[in-house]
Amino acid sequence: MQSSKRATTPQRIERSPGIKKIAEKLGISIGTVDRALHDRPGIHPDTKKRVMAAAAELGYRPNLAARFLKSGKGLTIAVCLPRAIAHFFDDVRMGVHRAAEAHGAMVELIDYSFSRFEEGEAAAVEEALKKRVNGIILVPGRPSHARPLIGKASRCNIPVVCIGSDADGTGRLVHVATDSFSSGALVGEFLGCLNRPLRRLAVFIGSRGTSDHSEKLRGIQDSVPRHIRLKTTWEVIEAHDNAREAQHLSEKLLDTSRGLHAVYVATANSLPVLQAMDRRSLLGRIPVITTDIYPELLPYLRSGKVLATVYQHPVSQGRIAFDALHRFLVTGVRPAERILLPPLLVMRSNLDILLERSRGWSRRSQGAQRSPESVCLKG
Amino acid sequence: MQSSKRATTPQRIERSPGIKKIAEKLGISIGTVDRALHDRPGIHPDTKKRVMAAAAELGYRPNLAARFLKSGKGLTIAVCLPRAIAHFFDDVRMGVHRAAEAHGAMVELIDYSFSRFEEGEAAAVEEALKKRVNGIILVPGRPSHARPLIGKASRCNIPVVCIGSDADGTGRLVHVATDSFSSGALVGEFLGCLNRPLRRLAVFIGSRGTSDHSEKLRGIQDSVPRHIRLKTTWEVIEAHDNAREAQHLSEKLLDTSRGLHAVYVATANSLPVLQAMDRRSLLGRIPVITTDIYPELLPYLRSGKVLATVYQHPVSQGRIAFDALHRFLVTGVRPAERILLPPLLVMRSNLDILLERSRGWSRRSQGAQRSPESVCLKG
DNA sequence: CGTTATCTCGTGTACGTTACCGTTTATCCA
């Protein structure tokens, strides 16, 4: 069979040791090494130990290119997130997909969208486990319902990344979110800069039971007294992320207590509040700060009726979650227990650039806001 | 219970057509196809045309896993950036490296640092071209010097990504930066929110000749009148990114003109200005907004002596630049001509979370950040 | 007509991994 002589080039490229190196170091076959490294049956425990030791000693790292080439498909990752408050989660999903695209066919995503109010997350995760995905990215709608599923996944050795709400103590890999306390504190600091007498402040949240919301409240209540000399009183309204409830409660608030000096809507459910205030011609007179960005909010921001909104980096959260998971799956390096992003203020001046970068909402430039010709360097 | 029949499943994973498919479709060998696809010598023009047509028809995409497996090394990308104003560029470099790490051994980076004031960029790029890298990420120190080199690289079919300064019209792949105009406009808007009489404003820039700086100036001068009723006068100081010059000019300004109402330092060279103001006990009385974040600036931010700083996402700029370049090299998809990031305000409340995410500067304790002590603007 | 150079193209091997099949060894029961 061997006909001609080979004149292979020396090819002195330093390659990381492969499964073959381990095999010849131990004087066994690559098949055995393969079984040892992948918990496959049909191998003697002693042999397996020797292989694992040799692999560790040589610093073996599986060659993903070869693995992908052989198996024909890459890692599969389930992306489980709610449909509700769609704009935020759509951005998260986009962040995940963008990050995954960088790896081409070597990573495959499977989307599972579920209704936030029907505990659909359980079904989604269960489905993902059935499909034997390599990892799960999850935005828990109701963390209490998600916890057992996350525990189950972790026991199956399937890492779970939580975005937004956490589910700690379940064995989840990492929690990615914006820092809620800082969000509230940032708003407090900004309000303090306004140089106005702020005696009565209203804060709209979803529920005190949600740690995200209670932390935001704690943040602003901790921050405002530090920047404002006057004694402040607080109106805390729990709207439970329900539009009708938000509308009803805000109208009630506005009608009963007149001397409101600032409003902070700490949930994405800000539209009903804004509309109620608009009807009473309060916008523009009372400083309002909201959370997140969605199309209906844009006119309020552009007109200055809403001073600023706290941006929570949905796209980045998705990207970071994916990167952490991918890195763990590939290299085995565990990310930090928790990755917190800084909340940032978005105002009229930087709104359009932000949108252009993250989405396709407002392609229109706002008149004189930007000169038509692009920036061009001239020597 | 398994079926009696061995009958393995057809394993019909839909694979994208490879070089082999093209070969058998045309009835030629894979070697010929290889030569055609890679502009290798020794192939008849007609044959090459047929191959290219067939490749296009079948939607051929090279299998990077196989390519990497065979060749033993991945894409090599040169990262050329200055040493000066180190913190910003260090972050850019970190962003590039982080993004590259996700691809493991399939991407290799080569760092070329050069001195900004000695036209070192030319040598760096030249060196990269010699090494026959697949792409170049460049922060032009002196764009006018970089232009011919970028043109040369583009003619060699080596894509160049510019971060910060642009070199447009040279064939560079894409320009990544923060939107300078928005930066200035954001500061103007924020100052407007302060609700104070701002009649005399000082803006420190590097040079009017740098488009980045002149755009920031244009931004704030366009923005302030929209938020402040009073007529404003402007002091524009060009410090040429030189610390001594900045110190001298700021002291001269502070001593000659007393009624300053706000200061915007639009370059990273803000320390001399702050020190000059501090010596005259002006900090805390006159609102100051700076640019970028570096260790020496932290005390000013934490104490409230600097109200806010405009963050330009150095890490993200690096990451985005890399991703755009990588995507282009792998899929051939050209990114947008220009990718502009939104500038964002960093204040005390979100400073530490930001640092934790991007670097290791910040001290661990959140006690300091959330201590009751604070400095408000007086007067 | 023979020799050689040039151009064009086919062939073979290797990359690291996995799946599958074949082979050897150990265990157990009749």
Place this chain on the structure above:
DNA sequence: TGGATAAACGGTAACGTACACGAGATAACG
């Protein structure tokens, strides 16, 4: 002790690509 059965392990094809090498054809030259 023979034979059956399973456990443990060896061997190899194949994934898609890159590249060295050689075969075949054609043309140019003596």
